[in-house]
Amino acid sequence: MEPIQEYEDETSLELPTEPMRLNMGPAHPAMHGTVRMILDLDGETVQNVDVQPGYLHRGFEKSCERGTWAQVYPYVDRLNYVSPMLNNVGFSLAVEKLLGVEVPERCQIYRVILGELARITDHLTCNGAMAMELGAFTPFLWCIKVRDWIWDILEQETGARMTHSFGRIGGMALPPTDKLKESVRNILPQIDKVLGETEATLVRNRIFIDRLQNVGVLPKDVAISMGVTGPMLRASGIDYDVRKAHPYSGYDTYDFEIPIGHDGDTYDRFMVRMEEVRQSCRILEQAVERMPDEGPINIDDPRIILPPKEAVYSTIEATIAHFKIVMEGIKPPVGAVYSYTEGGNGELGYYIVSDGSGTPYRVRCRPPCFINLKAVEDMIRSNMIADIVPIFGSVNMIGGECDR
Amino acid sequence: MPTFKLDGREIPFEPGDTIIRAAWRQGIEIPHYCWHPGLTIAANCRMCLVEIKAERPVMMPTLKWDAQKNEYVPADKPKLTPSCQAPAVAGQEVFSKSSEALNAQAHVQEFLLLNHPVDCPICDQAGECKLQDYWLTSQGTSKRKLTEPVHKPKAVRFGPTIVYDGERCVMCTRCIRFCDEVTHDHVLDMRERGNKNEITLSPGRELDHKYTLMTEHVCPVGALTSRDFRFKARVWFLRAAKSVCNGCATGCNDYLDYDPRQNRVYRIRPRDNEAVNKFWMCDDGMLTYHGVHEARITHGSVRNGQPEAVAAAQAVTLAAAALARVPAAKVGLVLSAQHASEDNLVLARFGSDVLGSDKFYMGALGGWEGDDILRNADNNPNRKGALAAVGGNARSLTELLADIKSGAIDALLVLGGPTAEDAATLAPLRSLKAVVTLASNVTALTQVASIVVPVASFAEMEGTFVNAQGMAQRFDRAIRPPEGVRPAWATLVELAKAMAKPLALTHIAEVRGALPASTKPASAHGSHEEARA
Numbered sequence: 001m002e003p004i005q006e007y008e009d010e011t012s013l014e015l016p017t018e019p020m021r022l023n024m025g026p027a028h029p030a031m032h033g034t035v036r037m038i039l040d041l042d043g044e045t046v047q048n049v050d051v052q053p054g055y056l057h058r059g060f061e062k063s064c065e066r067g068t069w070a071q072v073y074p075y076v077d078r079l080n081y082v083s084p085m086l087n088n089v090g091f092s093l094a095v096e097k098l099l100g101v102e103v104p105e106r107c108q109i110y111r112v113i114l115g116e117l118a119r120i121t122d123h124l125t126c127n128g129a130m131a132m133e134l135g136a137f138t139p140f141l142w143c144i145k146v147r148d149w150i151w152d153i154l155e156q157e158t159g160a161r162m163t164h165s166f167g168r169i170g171g172m173a174l175p176p177t178d179k180l181k182e183s184v185r186n187i188l189p190q191i192d193k194v195l196g197e198t199e200a201t202l203v204r205n206r207i208f209i210d211r212l213q214n215v216g217v218l219p220k221d222v223a224i225s226m227g228v229t230g231p232m233l234r235a236s237g238i239d240y241d242v243r244k245a246h247p248y249s250g251y252d253t254y255d256f257e258i259p260i261g262h263d264g265d266t267y268d269r270f271m272v273r274m275e276e277v278r279q280s281c282r283i284l285e286q287a288v289e290r291m292p293d294e295g296p297i298n299i300d301d302p303r304i305i306l307p308p309k310e311a312v313y314s315t316i317e318a319t320i321a322h323f324k325i326v327m328e329g330i331k332p333p334v335g336a337v338y339s340y341t342e343g344g345n346g347e348l349g350y351y352i353v354s355d356g357s358g359t360p361y362r363v364r365c366r367p368p369c370f371i372n373l374k375a376v377e378d379m380i381r382s383n384m385i386a387d388i389v390p391i392f393g394s395v396n397m398i399g400g401e402c403d404r
Numbered sequence: 405m406p407t408f409k410l411d412g413r414e415i416p417f418e419p420g421d422t423i424i425r426a427a428w429r430q431g432i433e434i435p436h437y438c439w440h441p442g443l444t445i446a447a448n449c450r451m452c453l454v455e456i457k458a459e460r461p462v463m464m465p466t467l468k469w470d471a472q473k474n475e476y477v478p479a480d481k482p483k484l485t486p487s488c489q490a491p492a493v494a495g496q497e498v499f500s501k502s503s504e505a506l507n508a509q510a511h512v513q514e515f516l517l518l519n520h521p522v523d524c525p526i527c528d529q530a531g532e533c534k535l536q537d538y539w540l541t542s543q544g545t546s547k548r549k550l551t552e553p554v555h556k557p558k559a560v561r562f563g564p565t566i567v568y569d570g571e572r573c574v575m576c577t578r579c580i581r582f583c584d585e586v587t588h589d590h591v592l593d594m595r596e597r598g599n600k601n602e603i604t605l606s607p608g609r610e611l612d613h614k615y616t617l618m619t620e621h622v623c624p625v626g627a628l629t630s631r632d633f634r635f636k637a638r639v640w641f642l643r644a645a646k647s648v649c650n651g652c653a654t655g656c657n658d659y660l661d662y663d664p665r666q667n668r669v670y671r672i673r674p675r676d677n678e679a680v681n682k683f684w685m686c687d688d689g690m691l692t693y694h695g696v697h698e699a700r701i702t703h704g705s706v707r708n709g710q711p712e713a714v715a716a717a718q719a720v721t722l723a724a725a726a727l728a729r730v731p732a733a734k735v736g737l738v739l740s741a742q743h744a745s746e747d748n749l750v751l752a753r754f755g756s757d758v759l760g761s762d763k764f765y766m767g768a769l770g771g772w773e774g775d776d777i778l779r780n781a782d783n784n785p786n787r788k789g790a791l792a793a794v795g796g797n798a799r800s801l802t803e804l805l806a807d808i809k810s811g812a813i814d815a816l817l818v819l820g821g822p823t824a825e826d827a828a829t830l831a832p833l834r835s836l837k838a839v840v841t842l843a844s845n846v847t848a849l850t851q852v853a854s855i856v857v858p859v860a861s862f863a864e865m866e867g868t869f870v871n872a873q874g875m876a877q878r879f880d881r882a883i884r885p886p887e888g889v890r891p892a893w894a895t896l897v898e899l900a901k902a903m904a905k906p907l908a909l910t911h912i913a914e915v916r917g918a919l920p921a922s923t924k925p926a927s928a929h930g931s932h933e934e935a936r937a
Contacts, residue, residue: 301544302540302544302545303540303544311546313522314522315522315546315547316517316520316521316522316523316524317517317539317543317545317546317547318546319522319524319525320524320535320536320539320540321539321540321544323524323530323531323536324536324540327531327640328640
């Protein structure tokens with residue numbers, strides 16, 4: 001920051017012609033998470049902007065290098081804390097790729113269900129918050145109401161509403177509850193109803209449209225050159241979705257569409273997210289239909305999966321298995337993999353390196369938000385200061401991911 | 405050198421080698437319990453069974469589970485050979501990972517765990533137990549037997565150092581063979597048969613020879629545990645530093661297992677070295693780590709009538725002043741056969757370069773009961789290294805007492821390791837103008853000192869010991885010394901600086917470079933290593 005300039009002679013004071021430098025954040029209601037923007041303003045027009053994340057001081061990647069592989073889960077929970085289940089699943093898939101194992105079909109479907117539920121909460125939180133920041137408080141409450149319904153399901157399945165730590169290498173912590181299918185089937189029509197209400201309130205609203213359309217345009221070529229992924233990229237008109245482009249967990253067997261925008265403006269980003277929620281609901285419908293009620297959730301390998309607790313207390317074999325996994329950790333073979341999934345905001349990648357021991361040698365994360373955030377500077381530049389709020393809101397930056 | 409093939413890999417071997425030994429030399433472990441490279445072959449655990457390719461293999465009738473018929477059906481399988489017993493033959497092909505061999509390993513492992521108690525959470529072996537390791541690598545399933553396990557005696561006192569647990573025992577007889585073959589004392593044997601057998605003591609005997617802790621060390625499971633280490637620490641929290649035993653002049657190679665969180669040494673276990681101790685150590689050697697923590701001196705003290713505690717750095721300043729007050733030529737220097745060569749060398753340089761005194765004496769323990777296995781009659785780890793530092797001429801403490809009587813000595817600068825002489829014998833030292841003792845623990849020499857400066861013990865510094873064979877061996881630092889405390893050699897460098905006559909040696913590399921050529925370690929064995937196995 002530059003020091004405040006003092007004018008030597010007040011009699012010669014004129015309107016300053018050089019840009020005004022202004023701090024927005026790091027503690028500002030519209031700066032989701034904790035991020036700081038240094039703005040150079042010409043009147044109310046933003047001439048230049050410098051976006052600076054990194055105020056959480058987490059060092060999550062380094063922290064991963066001291067526990068076992070399984071102990072990474074609580075850290076990935078807190079990357080994108082709006083959709084922690086997607087991070088859990090992404091990390092599980094990465095380590096499973098390194099181990100060369102694939103979870104049973106029932107578990108894959110379970111992961112799809114939990115993941116899509118998390119995606120709905122992520123998108124609705126983003127759109128709801130953006131509407132609220134533009135003054136539309138009611139749709140925000142509606143969206144958060146849906147989020148709460150979904151959190152009820154996630155709580156029923158995992159025991160926690162937000163940071164579930166529910167993924168496991170080679171499976172999930174627990175099998176699905178008996179009520180899962182019923183709960184999901186019950187809320188799907190209700191979600192649809194809320195989506196309709198929200199759209200009815202917002203997308204025919206002149207003020208809302210004026211605030212969004214042709215604001216914060218991200219052209220296709222810029223989006224690609226910046227490495228932008230997720231709803232932001234799709235709003236710019238490119239149909240890249242990891243679930244379709246590089247299917248995992250059986251996503252290629254589900255019938256769903258990838259919505260794309262054409263202008264790449266804030267309005268498109270809003271609408272792409274709304275439509276993706278509908279597509280997620282479609283996936284959920286198919287998934288609950290095809291998920292078997294019986295069958296294993298975890299792979300059958302004592303080197304990877306903990307034995308049942310009753311057996312640990314009563315047989316020496318299970319005690320040893322438990323001991324080996326807890327004290328020494330699961331030992332993936334020496335090597336490195338890059339594994340990537342569609343997170344809430346784009347391609348969530350893990351580049352993990354194993355030295356053959358029970359502790360990760362390196363857990364490098366490609367957080368979608370961090371990369372998307374860099375494109376924000378281009379989107380904000382030459383817009384008005386008041387437009388920063390919806391533009392930044394439509395990026396859905398999550399601070400937890402952006403702390404390297 | 406002739407070779408054979410093990411799982412497709414060429415393994416060279418020396419004539420007389422068995423398959424398992426040749427593989428062991430190459431760093432390949434064929435699963436085993438009863439075989440030990442330092443003991444004779446028992447071939448009783450059957451864990452190391454391998455398949456050897458033959459023109460006309462011996463086939464054995466067996467039953468195999470047929471999942472489709474849901475019953476056992478007759479089948480053939482090749483006869484397997486224990487690789488610990490089978491001699492390596494040039495050109496033969498051995499398979500330790502063929503399906504038949506893996507099957508045999510899994511079933512032997514299942515048998516060994518059949519009656520094993522659920523003891524891992526309270527067993528000291530957990531974390532370095534072969535039953536755990538091989539369950540994961542060779543079995544990975546639960547047992548098929550569902551009846552009550554066989555019960556045997558637990559926590560049987562075998563002697564002052566060892567406790568036996570019959571239920572954990574796999575009857576590999578390593579402990580019996582160790583006592584028979586290394587200590588030539590048939591104190592252990594096996595009694596009963598089948599799943600009732602257990603290790604027992606000879607009638608009227610206790611396990612009380614000088615190498616009892618080795619029986620615990622060779623035990624591949626938690627059947628024998630050391631009373632010294634029992635329930636003290638969990639091994640996965642311990643880190644190991646490569647060290648050399650300071651118990652006697654043999655200089656057995658060992659690991660100091662310490663807990664970095666508590667900064668405390670928990671045990672000593674032997675480190676294989678064919679040229680010195682092979683695989684073994686004696687009980688007294690393995691218990692020397694107690695000396696690191698007992699009566700530890702953590703701060704300096706000055707005696708003006710009563711000893712008075714001062715900070716380590718202040719003790720150095722006071723020592724410099726005290727030594728400056730007496731004629732330099734009348735200052736005697738006491739080397740220590742208990743201290744590292746580095747400490748003794750810098751003390752020798754201190755005498756020649758700072759004081760100009762050549763009155764060198766040697767403090768040392770007076771010897772113990774030696775034997776022809778490992779124990780050397782001289783229970784000082786570094787007498788040769790200390791003597792080499794002063795060119796081989798140092799007088800005894802008895803002669804020092806005579807010199808004090810004759811008035812040739814006014815003050816002393818002392819490496820205060822343990823000595824044969826007790827504080828009462830050394831009482832005349834109290835009459836001197838100054839006795840500056842550098843010591844890590846309370847000894848007779850610190851009790852008669854006027855100024856005590858705390859220094860690092862052998863576990864808290866890296867250094868060199870020269871054993872009775874004249875082999876210089878490097879040892880590593882395990883734990884951190886107390887706050888403000890440094891090795892004796894570094895403290896002497898500080899002392900010289902405080903006396904305004906700095907020594908030329910200031911760094912460990914320079915001190916090492918100045919060691920007499922005959923007492924330099926042939927090669928550094930590398931620094932800290934995290935070793936648990």
